[in-house]
Amino acid sequence: MVAPMHESMHESRHEAIATLAVDSRCRLGECVLWCEREQALWWTDIHAARLWRYRPQIGQVRHWRLPDRLGSFALCESGRLLLGLAKGLYFADPRRAEDVEDLPVQALVPVDADQSTLRINDGRVDRNGRFVFGTLNEDPRRLPIGRFHQYSLSHGLRVLDLPGVAIPNSLCFDLDGRGLYYCDSRSGRIMRAAYDSETARVGEPRVFARVDAPASPDGAAVDRDGQVWSAHWGAGRVVRYARDGHIDRSVQVPTSNVSCLSFAGPALDRIYISTARDELDDAELDLQPEAGGVFVASVPGVRGLAEARFDDR
Structure with missing residues (x-):
């Protein structure tokens, strides 16, 4: 693997x-x-324990209340959602809850029940329909005791043999599903490891890209060309990394705390970007009134992939 480069060595212009x-x-x-079947965008407001949905073709926006904070979730083959609430995994079916404000959930499995400071954070379905996610340490000391897990109906909950993390993020997979990207946001490094979905085994992690402070890597996604896109919390941007780890595309967002991105639209040629008001004081919010909104951009020549779905059959 080519040695990773600091972004400052090959900084791209905002495109x-x-x-x-x-x-x-x-x-x-x-x-x-993005759900390509419904042509709908989904996202979570973790701290508010809300699940949001937006249908851009008709301009419809709504949200549901949840029984706990939703760190990440997945689309399912059946049309349901797999929810990673703070301390466990659940099924939910918003299609059966259009007329209610509280989304009913069905418990599946507890997660890190013996660790009171851990909650589920970033997660994504791998290319074989299994949900991979990490647990975040909410203790102010942020010791790296969080873990990465894989969940499937066939194998249940399995822990991946990766180093402990404080704030797990950047989970996404190579086009063939044999490479896993992830990070501990506090480290400023996006890592890559070989990954076997069937056995839940991982190889030795290697640094793929470095993110210079004050930015930190958050959510990530892989486009149709197999390139990794990363949301840079604290920097107001999402970027694409070339295979050697330097930035070759960039999208500017008019608020600093950018958290995640998804390729969307009928042609998967639009990028929707989630953001946060968290960690912004009143003066910063006055300057960034749209903070916490969802943004959209198009980058010429860039297209994404349909989101992998959890196998709940």
Whole structure:
């Protein structure tokens, strides 16, 4: 593997500017996902324990209340959602809850029940329909005791043999599913490891890209060309990394705390970006009134992939 480069060595110009799509004012908007079947965008406001949905073709926006904070979630083959609430995994079916404000959930499995400071954070379905996610340490000391897990109906919950983390993020997979990207946001490094979905085994992690402070890597996604896109919390941008780890595309977002991105639209040629009001003081919010909204941008020549679905059959 080519040695990773610091972004400052190969900084790209901003090639696109994102505009506000939904003024949701989320405290911590995250895990934005596009459902190509419904042509709908989904995301979570973690701190508010809300699940949001936006149908851009008709301009419809709504949200549901949840029984706990939703760190990440997945689309399912059946049309349901797999929810990673703070301390466990659940099924939910918003199609059966259009007329209610509280989304009913069905418990599946507890997660890290013996660790009171851990909660589920970033997650994504791998190319074989299994959900991979990490647990975040909410203790102010942020010791790296969080873990990465894989969940499937066939194998249940399995722990991946990766180093402990404080704030797990950047989960996404190579086009063939044999490479896993992830990070501990506090480290400023996006890692890559070989990954076997069937056995839940991983190889030795290697640094793929470095993110210079004050930015930190948050959510990530892989486009149709197999390139990794990363949301840079604290820097107001999402970027694409070339295979050697340097930035070759960039989208500017008019608020600093950018959390996640998803390729969307009928042609998967639009990028929706979630953001947060969290960690911004009153003066910063006055300067960034759209913070916590969902933004959209198009980058010429860039297209994404349909989101992998959890196998709940």
